[in-house]
Amino acid sequence: MSGNQALNANRYVGQQADLQITNHGSDWYYTVCAMMGLTTLVIMGLAFRKPQTHRLFHYIAAAITAVACVAYFAMGSNLGQLPILVQWIRPRSRWVGAAGTREIFYARYIDWAITTPLLLLELLLTAGVPTPTILATLLADVLMIVCGLIGALTQTRYKWGFWTFGMAALFFIAYELLFDARRHANTLGGDPKKTFWMCSVWLLLLWFLYPVAWGLSEGGNVIHPDSEAIFYGILDVLSKIVFTGLLLWGHRKTSPRALGRNIREPDQTAEKYHHGDGAGEGFPSTLSGSTASPPSTAGAGHPTAHPAAPGHV
Known part of the structure; x- marks a missing residue:
């Protein structure tokens, strides 16, 4: 036999529904699986070209597409x-x-329960949200996905x-992105602000289409599972x-320090990490109007430093 035999091979693995995907739907799921896997490899290749302190968004993005790759293979x-x-x-x-x-x-909802919080995390880190x-x-995002799953399994x-509860959570997420996170992004300004605006609007427009897809497939049984796929x-x-792609392109010139994320290099000493090179590194050189004095070197190299006796240098 040649061609896609996945449906025949797994026909007796668990109960089968009257209405399920055909080979066309299976082929499409495998196509998306390949796209997610290839994207993961590309992201990791780009990550290794960056310093370790600049790989945060690459690693999160690679985790998203890797999980989606596994989920689409299952479907x-x-x-x-x-x-x-x-x-x-x-x-x-x-x-x-x-x-x-x-x-x-x-399997789709397990994918979303992992990947959608990571998508939001990328946006919220970009905006510098507390x-x-x-x-x-x-938490609101996880609640939204759980409501979608329970609703899909309800007869x-x-x-x-459950669809209504999920929509309420989605509107809360939209509020946080469009109002609260937007204020933080505006405070940062520059590339982080532009990247946040571009990616947040893009993601929200797409996310409000998911309830429509749910209503036509799992909810209302209007479209075939192949069309759902x-x-x-x-x-x-x-x-x-x-x-x-939009997020990583927007962050191509942004350092973690610009987002308030102080990530230490592997060869960076603890003193340099905490104090930097002065005010130029984002750390104040004065505290409450007092002039910072250089640290004492008395007793350097000894466990305990004792003050010099009177009359002695």
């Missing part, structure tokens, strides 16, 4: 899925008329309640691969 193999009774049975539909059960890829705000925003109209696949390519 292309028709694994990581469950048959769920559909709420809306559409017997007159050409595409989903045969659906009593529809396959739901929980850690408490970062944690709150990432009754109560699934739309194309819809989600295009959104993931744009929000992961294209987003990564």
Whole structure:
């Protein structure tokens, strides 16, 4: 046999739904898998051309595409899925008329639970947002993904309640990016501000299309799983691969210090890391109006330094 045999090979691995992907959907999932894998290799190649202190965004981006690569391999193999009774049975539909059960890829939601917080983390680090705000925003993102998963696995109209909770979390994330994080990015100015604005608007526009895809596929059973694969696949390519290209391009001249991230070089001494080269390194040379005095060298090289006795030099 030649060609894609994944569906035949995994036909008896777990229960199968009445409505599931065909070889066309499987081929598309494998195509996106290859794109994510290639992007991961390219990002890591670019990372090794940078100093270790400048690889933060490269490593986060590579983690995003690597996880997505594994998830798309699972979906292309028709694994990581469950048959769920559909709420809306559409017997007159050409595409989903045969659906009593529809396959739901929980592998997709595992992917999103890992990768979407990392996407947000890249944006929030770019804007220089405080850690408490970062944690709150990432928690809202995880809640959004969990609500989407539970709703997709729910067989009754109560699934739309979870969809509503997820939308509320998405609006909270949008507020944090468009208002709170924007203020921090404006304070930084320069390339970080431009990069944040470009990438945040791009990501939010795409993220508001995901609930539409959910409503047409897992939620309303309107489109075929192959069409679902194309819809989600295009959104993931744009929000992961294209987003990564925009972000890394925007950070090509930005140092971690400009974002408030003081990352020490492997050969940098602790004293140089904490004190730098004076005010030019971003550390003040005076404190509260007093003039900083050079550190005492008395007793240098000895465990304990004793003051000199009176009358002695």
